[in-house]
Amino acid sequence: MSKNKLSTSDRILQSALQLMKEKGFQPVTIKEIADAANVSEMTIFRHFETKKGVLEAAIERNTVVPGFKQILDKDIVWNLEKDLLQIANLYLDLMKRYESICLIAVQERASMPELVDLVSDNTEQLKGYITAYFNTMQEEGKMKQTDSYTQASIFLATLFSYFISTALWKEKFITVAKEEFIKNSVQTFCYGLQP
Amino acid sequence: MSKNKLSTSDRILQSALQLMKEKGFQPVTIKEIADAANVSEMTIFRHFETKKGVLEAAIERNTVVPGFKQILDKDIVWNLEKDLLQIANLYLDLMKRYESICLIAVQERASMPELVDLVSDNTEQLKGYITAYFNTMQEEGKMKQTDSYTQASIFLATLFSYFISTALWKEKFITVAKEEFIKNSVQTFCYGLQP
DNA sequence: ATAAAATGTTAGTTATCAATAACATACATT
DNA sequence: AATGTATGTTATTGATAACTAACATTTTAT
Numbered sequence: 001m002s003k004n005k006l007s008t009s010d011r012i013l014q015s016a017l018q019l020m021k022e023k024g025f026q027p028v029t030i031k032e033i034a035d036a037a038n039v040s041e042m043t044i045f046r047h048f049e050t051k052k053g054v055l056e057a058a059i060e061r062n063t064v065v066p067g068f069k070q071i072l073d074k075d076i077v078w079n080l081e082k083d084l085l086q087i088a089n090l091y092l093d094l095m096k097r098y099e100s101i102c103l104i105a106v107q108e109r110a111s112m113p114e115l116v117d118l119v120s121d122n123t124e125q126l127k128g129y130i131t132a133y134f135n136t137m138q139e140e141g142k143m144k145q146t147d148s149y150t151q152a153s154i155f156l157a158t159l160f161s162y163f164i165s166t167a168l169w170k171e172k173f174i175t176v177a178k179e180e181f182i183k184n185s186v187q188t189f190c191y192g193l194q195p
Numbered sequence: 196m197s198k199n200k201l202s203t204s205d206r207i208l209q210s211a212l213q214l215m216k217e218k219g220f221q222p223v224t225i226k227e228i229a230d231a232a233n234v235s236e237m238t239i240f241r242h243f244e245t246k247k248g249v250l251e252a253a254i255e256r257n258t259v260v261p262g263f264k265q266i267l268d269k270d271i272v273w274n275l276e277k278d279l280l281q282i283a284n285l286y287l288d289l290m291k292r293y294e295s296i297c298l299i300a301v302q303e304r305a306s307m308p309e310l311v312d313l314v315s316d317n318t319e320q321l322k323g324y325i326t327a328y329f330n331t332m333q334e335e336g337k338m339k340q341t342d343s344y345t346q347a348s349i350f351l352a353t354l355f356s357y358f359i360s361t362a363l364w365k366e367k368f369i370t371v372a373k374e375e376f377i378k379n380s381v382q383t384f385c386y387g388l389q390p
Numbered sequence: 391a392t393a394a395a396a397t398g399t400t401a402g403t404t405a406t407c408a409a410t411a412a413c414a415t416a417c418a419t420t
Numbered sequence: 421a422a423t424g425t426a427t428g429t430t431a432t433t434g435a436t437a438a439c440t441a442a443c444a445t446t447t448t449a450t
Contacts, residue, residue: 008426023305027221029407040428041408051408106363107302110218120367144386146379153371154353154380160368161356168301172315173355176348184341185349191339192387203396224437235398240439 009047011037013058021100024107025055059101059118066094066122068129076133080143081190083133088159088182091126095163098122103167123160127152144193151193158185204242206232208253216295219302220250254296254313261289261317263324271328275338276385278328283354283377286321290358293317298362318355322347339388346388353380 006014015036019028030051034041048054071090076083095102098119105115127149134148162181165173174181201209210231214223225246229236243249266285271278290297293314300310322344329343357376360368369376 024219024222024302027219027306030409031407042410042429043427045409046427049409107219109363111222116364116367120364123368146383150371150375150379151383153369154376154383157356157360157369157376157380158349158353160360161352164359165352165355168304169311169315172311173318174348174352176345180345181349181352184345185352188341188346188349188384188387190387191389192383192385194386225439226437236439237399238397241397244439246438 008037008039008043009057012039012044012047012054013061016054017058017062017100017104020055020058020107021103025051025104025111026108055104059104059115062097062101063118064094064097066125068126072129078137078140078142080137080193081186084155084186084190085182087126087130088186091123091156091159092163092178092182094122095160099163099167102164106168123156127156130155141195144195146193155189158189203232203234203238204252205256207234207239207242207249208256211249212253212257212295212299215250215253215302216298220246220299220306221303225249250299254299254310257292257296258313259289259292261320263321267324273332273335273337275332275388276381279350279381279385280377282321282325283381286318286351286354287358287373287377289317290355294358294362297359301363318351322351325350336390339390341388350384353384 012033016028016033019032019036030041030044033054034044037044044054048057068090072087075086101115102119105112105119109116130152131148134143134146134151137143138145138148159182162174162178166178176184207228211223211228214227214231225236225239228249229239232239239249243252263285267282270281296310297314300307300314304311325347326343329338329341329346332338333340333343354377357369357373361373371379
């Protein structure tokens, strides 16, 4: 194994993720995964023992540690609009990489509640970062005095909305293009929070 | 039937909706629904023939026609903040009533794509209403000149985000209270769009 | 009180699907 | 050539769950 093509187990995991993010864990059958990955069902069981094992391996192989602090700290220029643009893009990029896991977390929130944490931890971490950022900006008089945590929540909520609605329904809900959406929401947000 | 208690079929549909909104259509069994509704499995089949029939009846009995225009037209006072507050509350109330259907639409988007339309139609309709409202406000110089449609999209996206994240994960994502969330997002939005 | 309608009980059918087992084949390494 | 590893094939098991049928019991209406 290891031509320029994917290895067998990678092909299985990729197919599994793709199917599960569309339909959820339970409705996807091993046979479907096998067909999509172009292997026999037996191969899947030999690699991952159980169906659940497939999901677990897929999650493990697709979990990334964000590390906002390192990335952001060096790029922050203490200009509200520029910084929020930066943050917005970073967040949406990260979420894009988490798309499959996030959608499975949605589908399986009743049966695998721990999955949600994997996704919400990122948002929570970033929310903390933005809250601290807002606090500093307010101290320096570069931003209106408001509740930083609430504002951070609203800002991320707007972005999350873009992410989840396109992930779930393509352009059914939000037809505006990503750049347009980010630009306008950051702008409105900034004008609204100017001191 | 028809004490002050629910009728048998209502109890079945209610239990079915409750379970399906948590777990999706396929994973919920007739037995689960029967137990939750305190009837035998046979009763369910006698009322609705098939499992799919249960869902269809539940959807039919829970679909509401919003009619934004009638409700809003008489309450609009052409003050950006007041009107948006009104609209925000109306939208979230409507979505609350659609919560079950919306969550099932999420779970079953692959198997029943038509379900999404039921929910997205409301948002689309309201988006159109708000766009027209913004246009008028801009003509009257009560609002900054921007792309009304994009702004309407962003405004509803923020609200939708609150709705969907609490519907999916309770306070896991958004911990801020509903009123607080609405008040702050409307305020920020308005300050940002003042002429 | 009695008939009719609604619901319960039980047993059974059928289909699907995860998982196992046993054997076959293809291919690479040494 | 011999061995090991990865994969394929086929048959089978066991569990689950939708759905049916036949008969019993309860509830409701007249």
